[in-house]
Amino acid sequence: MSERELYCESCQGVQPFEVPPCVDGHGADCPELACTGCGSALVIATFTFRPIRLADRRRAARRPAHRRAA
Template identity: 70%
Template sequence: MSERELYCDTCEGVEPFEAPPCADGHGADCPELLCTGCGAAVLVATVTFHLARPADRRRPPAHRRAA
């Protein structure tokens, strides 16, 4: 079980949190954490997204002409 310190709303202070045995196969990287003081559970979610790059506006679009 991995452990880290986070703020617990129930305990109203910084407490050690640990990841319980993960049934989903995340291992130590499990996003579910439990407060060792009161047992409150938190979900640490990371969001990854990619921004679309705008087209190069300095170059006009290529047009095809019929022969």
């Protein structure tokens, strides 16, 4: 089991967290962690963003502003 220290809301302090046995096959890279003090679960989520090209930004800036009728 892999271990790291993170802040635990339940314990209100920094506690060691460990990766429980993962049934999804992630192994040590499992996004689920459990506090060794109280057992609270924590999920580490990562996000991937596609880089925006400058040409896309310029095209969006040229769009005419829409007017609304009062």
